[in-house]
Amino acid sequence: MAFGVISEIGYVALHTREIERSVNHARDILGLVETSRSGNAVYLSSAAKLHHEMVYIDAPEHGVGQIGLIAAGVTGLDIARTRVRDAGYPIVSETPLHPGVADGFAFLGPENFLFEIYIGPEHADVVPSGHAPDRFGHVNLHPKNLQAMLSFFVETLDFRISDVIGDDFAYFLRCNAEHHGVALMKGKGWMHHHAWQVQSIADLGKVADRLHAHDLRLLMGPVRHGAGHNIAAYYVEPTGAVVELYTDLEHIYDDERPPVIWPADDRAWATKWSIYDFSEFRSHGLFPATEAVVAK
Amino acid sequence: MQTSNRLILQETEHAGILRQTAVSHIGFSVPDIEAAVVFYNRVLGLEVHARLENGRVRLGWGTGHHVIELVQGQKTLAHYGFEVRDAEGLAGIRERLIHAGYEVTDLDADYVDAAVGNPAGLVVTDPDGTPVHFHSEVQRHGENSADPGRRPVKFQHTTVGTTDVVPFVDLFVNTIGFRISDQLEDGKFTWFRSDKDHHTLAVVEVGKAGDIDHYSYDLSEWEDFKTWCDRLTELDVPVAWGPGRHGPGNNLFVFFDDPAGNHIELSAEMEKFYDNAATYAPRRWQPVPSSVNLWGGQLPSWRKTSEQ
Numbered sequence: 195m196a197f198g199v200i201s202e203i204g205y206v207a208l209h210t211r212e213i214e215r216s217v218n219h220a221r222d223i224l225g226l227v228e229t230s231r232s233g234n235a236v237y238l239s240s241a242a243k244l245h246h247e248m249v250y251i252d253a254p255e256h257g258v259g260q261i262g263l264i265a266a267g268v269t270g271l272d273i274a275r276t277r278v279r280d281a282g283y284p285i286v287s288e289t290p291l292h293p294g295v296a297d298g299f300a301f302l303g304p305e306n307f308l309f310e311i312y313i314g315p316e317h318a319d320v321v322p323s324g325h326a327p328d329r330f331g332h333v334n335l336h337p338k339n340l341q342a343m344l345s346f347f348v349e350t351l352d353f354r355i356s357d358v359i360g361d362d363f364a365y366f367l368r369c370n371a372e373h374h375g376v377a378l379m380k381g382k383g384w385m386h387h388h389a390w391q392v393q394s395i396a397d398l399g400k401v402a403d404r405l406h407a408h409d410l411r412l413l414m415g416p417v418r419h420g421a422g423h424n425i426a427a428y429y430v431e432p433t434g435a436v437v438e439l440y441t442d443l444e445h446i447y448d449d450e451r452p453p454v455i456w457p458a459d460d461r462a463w464a465t466k467w468s469i470y471d472f473s474e475f476r477s478h479g480l481f482p483a484t485e486a487v488v489a490k
Numbered sequence: 491m492q493t494s495n496r497l498i499l500q501e502t503e504h505a506g507i508l509r510q511t512a513v514s515h516i517g518f519s520v521p522d523i524e525a526a527v528v529f530y531n532r533v534l535g536l537e538v539h540a541r542l543e544n545g546r547v548r549l550g551w552g553t554g555h556h557v558i559e560l561v562q563g564q565k566t567l568a569h570y571g572f573e574v575r576d577a578e579g580l581a582g583i584r585e586r587l588i589h590a591g592y593e594v595t596d597l598d599a600d601y602v603d604a605a606v607g608n609p610a611g612l613v614v615t616d617p618d619g620t621p622v623h624f625h626s627e628v629q630r631h632g633e634n635s636a637d638p639g640r641r642p643v644k645f646q647h648t649t650v651g652t653t654d655v656v657p658f659v660d661l662f663v664n665t666i667g668f669r670i671s672d673q674l675e676d677g678k679f680t681w682f683r684s685d686k687d688h689h690t691l692a693v694v695e696v697g698k699a700g701d702i703d704h705y706s707y708d709l710s711e712w713e714d715f716k717t718w719c720d721r722l723t724e725l726d727v728p729v730a731w732g733p734g735r736h737g738p739g740n741n742l743f744v745f746f747d748d749p750a751g752n753h754i755e756l757s758a759e760m761e762k763f764y765d766n767a768a769t770y771a772p773r774r775w776q777p778v779p780s781s782v783n784l785w786g787g788q789l790p791s792w793r794k795t796s797e798q
Contacts, residue, residue, distance in 0.1 A: 394713065395712065395713060395715065395716040396712050396713060399712050399733075399735070399742065402734075402735065402784075402785040403735070403784075403785075405785070405786075406735075406784045406785065411780065411784075411785060411786030411787075412785045412786045412787060413786070414787070415787075416733050418719060418720065418723070425716065442716075466720075466723045467719040467720075467722070467723055467729040467733075467744075468728070468729040468730060468731060468732060468744075469728065470787075470788055471788060
């Protein structure tokens with residue numbers, strides 16, 4: 195049960211200047227299947243078999259197209275629409291940006307990230323890949339103005355704070371029982387990664403083996419995070435965005451659970467097993483697209 | 491890119507004579523024996539089998555042959571041992587060693603605890619002066635009954651640190667009868683097999699002779715690495731490297747240190763050589779970090795490769 199206007203993290207749409215390479219990579223490494231194509235957009239899904247959890251849009255430059263959030267029913271959508279408008283975020287579209295959903299609207303959020311809030315994702319009649327992740331899980335954003343982005347998610351969209359790292363450094367936010375649907379870390383103003391749930395640590399070894407078979411490598415992991423308790427492995431996709439596969443994520447069934455506070459110098463929030471240098475890991479990311487490309 | 495020298499390690503007709511020989515025990519000195527006893531019991535489930543003269547302590551799985559002998563002193567390798575199950579294996583090793591001019595002595599029967607039949611064994615010193623034991627069959631059922639979630643399955647290989655790999659090839663491969671499974675192209679790291687496992691012994695140039703580079707225990711499967719990494723975290727034992735997958739041996743790995751600073755590996759899915767008749771040319775891996783971890787990641791401070 196959602197406690198706010200948003201109930202789930204729905205999809206991420208990425209602009210890519212190499213659409214076939216991006217789609218093939220998502221198929222071969224991540225394990226998504228194409229559910230449909232329309233004009234310049236390719237729609238993909240995991241074992242969740244939805245119309246889209248990932249959208250690649252053919253565009254002149256790589257960039258984050260939009261982030262899709264699923265509203266808590268018709269009521270949630272209506273309230274979200276009013277709140278977003280009242281908060282002054284420019285509405286880009288009063289109707290859904292993509293086929294395969296019942297209703298929705300899109301707006302420009304903080305730091306030029308485009309968001310779509312929608313309801314009624316349709317199921318797709320596809321056979322999932324043998325190495326498909328279970329479902330799309332979360333996005334990790336690195337806003338320049340952390341407090342403004344935090345306020346957007348918490349005040350406007352009812353997200354709750356699960357974990358806090360240091361002083362003005364990072365926040366993990368949830369919109370349902372999953373420990374985080376959005377993670378925010380102070381940074382360069384880009385999306386760092388999009389994340390997909392898998393069934394066990396076995397899948398994290400298998401993705402590392404698939405990467406090696408394609409002459410690629412993990413960027414990080416497998417690591418056990420302290421914040422969220424998930425085990426995760428990361429790699430970089432052709433757009434430059436980082437992709438996370440995770441399992442064992444903490445679920446919070448007490449909606450009133452107070453945030454866990456991690457001191458800035460306690461590195462266990464990031465890794466409880468081996469200690470890594472995260473500087474290269476955090477040097478990757480994908481900025482919001484500067485040019486709007488509408489899916490045709 | 492700066493390319494280091496290439497060195498192809500040569501095998502002679504003796505390579506591959508041994509087919510049923512595996513590590514049996516390892517002896518090393520540590521500054522604080524009791525701290526090591528506590529650590530190995532708490533973390534790896536090893537129990538005290540015997541307390542011997544000069545403060546030496548033998549640890550094992552509670553039954554069968556011992557695994558570790560702890561010796562009082564600064565951290566270094568004291569000896570390492572192999573159990574020879576090949577028919578006429580010990581006699582053949584002795585003959586080849588003597589013929590090649592190595593000095594061979596008899597192994598004290600005390601080192602062949604839990605012997606099957608009459609204990610027998612020999613000692614030869616490796617090129618760095620460390621005694622190497624080869625002995626007759628022993629009972630090892632204490633190992634293979636282990637619960638891999640709390641105890642590793644068995645002691646699996648020793649990797650010796652040295653300043654020159656080539657004399658080790660002359661001794662272990664071209665005289666004793668191990669076979670080269672893999673090497674780095676610069677000849678500074680090589681893996682030897684003496685049974686179906688890709689390596690029961692490895693030798694690496696680390697700029698210092700005569701110490702353990704690391705030694706390794708088997709886990710049964712990848713899922714166990716999650717259990718182990720979480721357990722090590724609970725026990726405040728930092729994971730030093732991994733989880734990852736090695737190129738040579740193709741095994742999954744994770745590393746952590748004992749209180750003396752010995753690097754301990756947990757390993758699973760090691761490549762096996764089932765067909766003795768198959769022709770296999772040792773692979774020559776680039777001496778770069780991604781050869782020792784196919785998944786990428788970062789190397790611990792103590793693991794160097796001659797190229798980046």
